[in-house]
Amino acid sequence: MTIAETRPVQNMKPLAGDRRAKARLLRLGLIALLALTMLMGLGWGAAGDTDVIAALLAKFGIGEARLVDMTVVWDIRMPRVLTGALVGAALAVAGAVMQGLFRNPLADPGLVGVSAGAGFGAVAAIVLGGLLPFALQNLVGAYLVPLAAFFGGWVSTLVLYKIATRGGRTSVATMLLAGIALGALTGALTGFIVYKATDDQLRDLTFWGMGSVAGATWAKLLTAGPIIALALITAPFLARALDALALGEAVATHMGIDTQRMKRIAILSVAGSVGASVAITGGIGFIGIVVPHLLRLIQGPEHRNLLPNAALLGAIMLLLADMVSRLAVSPAELPIGIVTACLGGPFFLWILLKNRALLES
């Protein structure tokens, strides 16, 4: 049998079992929805009637806008909306990559201690950063907190992977339990550092620990943004390897994947996304588990489409959660972590009950 003999007649209708067209269509929908959500995020607030469109256009010299609108849209809401979108995308993609890496739909950076590790890094940087040699402080400057959070997340992911994975197989029970233990340990270390902090540092820690996108500024966005962007750009290059890894590490190797290399890159990508996110918004849970799971139900698990769509849907979800957090106890604001946990907690339980077999394997 040669290739020519087996070539089928070209068929115009979408092939059964091929969900790529659906995923591409979904992506277009998500792009539109994200644009809409971002506009809503820009228009929604306590500043009364805000002409968002005029303010947006005026920035590029088209038409005119009131000064107050310019300030509200560009200095207050824009960094907040961009931070929300970027962090949402980062958390969803980190979740998807981590689930692919652990070959397990229940892996989530918030659940298995990676966020806690990143938080420890951030707290340690805020409190102990002053002890670093002056030259080093100058060198890293404002990047110290996100870099330390990245490092904390990286070490926790590495340790977790080493503990939970044996011979290419990850035990769900070991992963979740080791995650709890790691989370507790890093929590204790974080507590110890907080205990040692000075009054000024406590103030910084409190603001950081409120865990919301409300404190977003251009300055913070510019420090964490590049790390998140780098992690997001890296993720699609892992898509083929993550698909292959779903069949097991040995099979992936037989399919030509350098599994050791891809695991190192995946862990760095997860740590970058989670670390930088935690550094600017504190711990926001469940986005990383809810978004990839929903997408797999709709368009299947192929990472080439899962990762970009997860970024879009993650951004949308976090922006919506941010709006809920602003509305729920208006005019005060609920920390966004509470909102995502209220939605994500029950969702996680639902997945758990549906996938009991996973836990018993």
Place this chain on the structure above:
Amino acid sequence: MIVASDISVHFGARKVLDAVDFSARAGEVTAIVGPNGSGKTTLLRAMTGEQAFTGEVSLDGTSLSQLSALDLAQRRAVLPQSGNIAFPFTVLELVRLGLTAGLSTGRASGLEHLPHAALARVGLDGFEGRMVQELSGGERQRAQLARVLVQIWEPVLDGQPRWLILDEPVSALDIGHQLTVMEIARDYARRGGGVIAVMHDLNLTSMFADRVTLLSEGKLRAEGTPREVLTDHALSACYGCALRTNTPPPCGGPWILPQASAVTSAALPA
């Protein structure tokens, strides 16, 4: 040609393979047989790089350790005994994963139709849209075989043979599909590729293999054509039970008939 020389594997203090030599030629189906725990799969896993071993394995003259995963993936594909799949793929998505290595090297362009051809070859046409998790054990094994075939569809590429390495390829299959799969293997070899298969069914081995390697207790017991290796004496000694071989007229190879012991045969109705 795949040559494995002086292969030893230890699991802790236990020697699972003891200085085994093995070779397989392109254009032939080479079967590895032996009782449970004789080291068949371990030998296969040493040759595919999944198992640490002492000794040397070479693929067409190049040591295995000098080939990258991607080089190897283009020259041989491995069908594992079984394996769970982490996420809910459709059959088409699973089989399309066979193009992974080809996509990394740019060789897979224009080969989008291969998954369909491979599914038809293993008797699973029309299964494209089914979820892999919902397949029966035998269907899943054939879907995996289709994925493996897609990876090395042409038995000879750039003048070099490619290798199909199968670990118990028919263990979950009904008798009809056992023949389908073994015919795929033989056809692959006839067209210039090489096939190595770990087998339990001695009659299928006799029917389809060109060469047989018989292992027991981690040692090489016999090597040669089915007629040379599958003998009453060698099989009975290795498998620890009474076996009689017989050569029926239609096909040349010996048939292996298990002989019930005196006690159980007395209990059977005449």
